[in-house]
Amino acid sequence: MSVYQNAPAPEVSAITAANFDFWYGDFHALTDVNLNIAKNKITAFIGPSGCGKSTFLRCMNRMNDLIEGTRCEGVMTLDGADIYAEGVDPVDLRRRVGMIFQQPNPFPKSIYENVAFGPRLQGVTSKSDLDDIVEESLKRANLWKEVSNQLSKDGLALSGGQQQRLCIARVLAVQPDVLLMDEPCSAIDPTSVQKVEDLMAELAPEMTIIIVTHNMQQAARISDCTAFFLQEVAGEPATLIEYGQTDALFTSPIDKRTEDYITGRFG
Amino acid sequence: MAGTGSAPETQLTSRERIKRALANGKTGRISKDAANAVMLGVFRCAAYITTLVLVAIIAYVVINGAPHISPDFIFGWPQGVNAEGGIWPTIVSTLYVTALAMLICTPIAVLAAVYLAEYAKQGRLVETIRYAADTLASVPSIVMGLFGYALFVEAMGLGLSMVSAACALALLMLPIVMRTTEEAIRAVPRYIRWGAYGLGATKWQVVSKIVLPSAFGRIATGIVLAIGRAIGETAVVLYTMGQAINLPISPLDSGRPMTVHLYLLANDGINMNAAYGTALLLMLIILAFNLFARYLSRKSR
Numbered sequence: 001m002s003v004y005q006n007a008p009a010p011e012v013s014a015i016t017a018a019n020f021d022f023w024y025g026d027f028h029a030l031t032d033v034n035l036n037i038a039k040n041k042i043t044a045f046i047g048p049s050g051c052g053k054s055t056f057l058r059c060m061n062r063m064n065d066l067i068e069g070t071r072c073e074g075v076m077t078l079d080g081a082d083i084y085a086e087g088v089d090p091v092d093l094r095r096r097v098g099m100i101f102q103q104p105n106p107f108p109k110s111i112y113e114n115v116a117f118g119p120r121l122q123g124v125t126s127k128s129d130l131d132d133i134v135e136e137s138l139k140r141a142n143l144w145k146e147v148s149n150q151l152s153k154d155g156l157a158l159s160g161g162q163q164q165r166l167c168i169a170r171v172l173a174v175q176p177d178v179l180l181m182d183e184p185c186s187a188i189d190p191t192s193v194q195k196v197e198d199l200m201a202e203l204a205p206e207m208t209i210i211i212v213t214h215n216m217q218q219a220a221r222i223s224d225c226t227a228f229f230l231q232e233v234a235g236e237p238a239t240l241i242e243y244g245q246t247d248a249l250f251t252s253p254i255d256k257r258t259e260d261y262i263t264g265r266f267g
Numbered sequence: 268m269a270g271t272g273s274a275p276e277t278q279l280t281s282r283e284r285i286k287r288a289l290a291n292g293k294t295g296r297i298s299k300d301a302a303n304a305v306m307l308g309v310f311r312c313a314a315y316i317t318t319l320v321l322v323a324i325i326a327y328v329v330i331n332g333a334p335h336i337s338p339d340f341i342f343g344w345p346q347g348v349n350a351e352g353g354i355w356p357t358i359v360s361t362l363y364v365t366a367l368a369m370l371i372c373t374p375i376a377v378l379a380a381v382y383l384a385e386y387a388k389q390g391r392l393v394e395t396i397r398y399a400a401d402t403l404a405s406v407p408s409i410v411m412g413l414f415g416y417a418l419f420v421e422a423m424g425l426g427l428s429m430v431s432a433a434c435a436l437a438l439l440m441l442p443i444v445m446r447t448t449e450e451a452i453r454a455v456p457r458y459i460r461w462g463a464y465g466l467g468a469t470k471w472q473v474v475s476k477i478v479l480p481s482a483f484g485r486i487a488t489g490i491v492l493a494i495g496r497a498i499g500e501t502a503v504v505l506y507t508m509g510q511a512i513n514l515p516i517s518p519l520d521s522g523r524p525m526t527v528h529l530y531l532l533a534n535d536g537i538n539m540n541a542a543y544g545t546a547l548l549l550m551l552i553i554l555a556f557n558l559f560a561r562y563l564s565r566k567s568r
Contacts, residue, residue, distance in 0.1 A: 061465065063461065063464065063465065066461075066464060068388070091467050091468070091469050092467065093467075094464060094465055094466070094467045095466065095467030098465060098466070099461070099465035101458050101461060101462065101465075103458050105456070105458040105459050105461065105462040106462075107459060107462065107463070107477055107481075108459075108480070108481050109480075117463070117466060117476070118466040118467065121466060121467060121468050121472055121476075122467075167462065170462070170466065171465065171466065174466055174467060
């Protein structure tokens with residue numbers, strides 16, 4: 001059973017999961033996850049490696065559908081609608097639920113084309129519309145000042161931190177409601193980490209952000225709510241241990257295992 | 268008491284015994300160094316032999332062929348019993364048939380590779396297709412020539428022609444292009460695809476807008492290498508294109524490619540100078556394609 005401290009109510013939630021289980025083939029990776037992700041807030045998923053936090057994150061935009069042999073049970077909703085219901089197109093879902101990966105992954109195209117990629121998929125063809133979207137998205141990602149005079153440069157020529165912000169701009173260009181970030185800062189330098197965290201704080205008021213992180217200071221610093229996942233026995237499914245307001249979870253955890261983890265006794 | 272060497276075996280701990288065994292080992296420093304030096308020499312020789320063979324072949328062909336090469340030889344029409352004069356029609360036939368073979372082979376090979384790498388469920392069927400491609404690549408070219416003759420020249424009634432030869436050559440190029448394309452597609456990092464899926468791209472959009480453009484350099488490299496292979500092919504075209512000295516215009520025209528011309532010149536021993544000149548030109552053309560492939564693969568990295 002998971003424990004909760006002031007966890008968000010379903011009415012203020014963008015995403016809800018109920019009795020959610022997940023399998024990779026025969027391997028039961030996650031069991032009985034129940035939680036509500038507050039709308040337009042930052043939620044952090046923490047836990048040791050292999051605790052299923054990234055797996056759970058990828059369930060939210062059905063990215064796991066791309067892996068053969070995966071399946072899930074339970075209910076996951078976005079704005080009240082079941083995202084695993086029949087007739088839901090994962091392609092549409094992924095436009096609404098954008099994703100940032102651990103490894104910055106710009107396409108081998110120009111900065112401009114990277115950002116314009118998503119809108120072009122949506123059928124935007126007008127040059128002036130695309131110009132506006134690219135500028136606006138790069139501005140929102142705090143990258144415009146650094147690249148405005150070199151938009152035709154290859155995205156891969158940027159530094160790691162800039163690449164990650166380019167990827168954020170690329171996602172922002174399709175106007176998602178939710179932004180999933182899978183350890184977005186673990187492959188970039190500390191100065192860039194600061195920039196990405198500032199950016200998250202700026203985006204949060206109008207966007208639901210969920211971040212998976214190994215860095216507990218980062219979770220404590222930037223998130224409103226925190227969820228702690230744990231796989232207690234190797235080979236057994238992982239689950240949600242504790243979930244609630246970040247302050248409460250870090251200062252007065254209810255579950256002993258949460259306390260052990262955040263005080264660095266394991267993981 | 269440890270390490271004195273006089274203590275009875277039984278009094279030593281296992282660690283001390285190991286230390287003693289290591290210290291008393293028989294191989295001396297000098298013999299180790301000697302073995303190293305000898306083996307280094309052997310490896311080096313083997314490497315030099317490989318290079319030397321290439322240099323020898325090139326030198327031999329250049330020395331014998333270069334004096335014979337002139338604008339008249341390259342752009343002229345054969346004279347007499349086709350042994351004198353120039354070799355222009357054979358150069359055109361070779362380039363014509365190779366270009367046609369590339370046009371036939373590339374779409375099939377690339378589509379097959381996309382299917383194998385992106386769409387097919389990995390399993391027995393895919394393994395079988397891959398194995399078939401590898402086997403196709405090892406079919407002796409003379410057999411491919413006979414097959415091409417039976418199928419394209421006879422059964423399909425295309426006659427000894429550019430298109431018959433191009434189809435047969437395409438069979439030869441098919442496995443090369445397919446496997447290099449498949450590897451090029453697989454080399455596109457997973458997380459780049461995820462980035463595109465994450466933006467709401469469909470599978471086809473990911474393949475056509477991200478994967479294939481990213482893999483383009485390596486695919487092109489594979490195509491160019493296969494072209495190099497096809498240009499130098501003799502047996503296949505011998506049976507499918509004919510031997511007529513002819514400047515091909517229509518795909519149904521027959522002709523005589525450089526390799527067959529070289530084979531006939533050398534076989535009859537009528538004009539060895541022209542044979543070496545043809546050989547040198549052939550090598551230069553292939554070299555040009557290989558350098559181009561190298562340039563493409565460098566550029567795409």
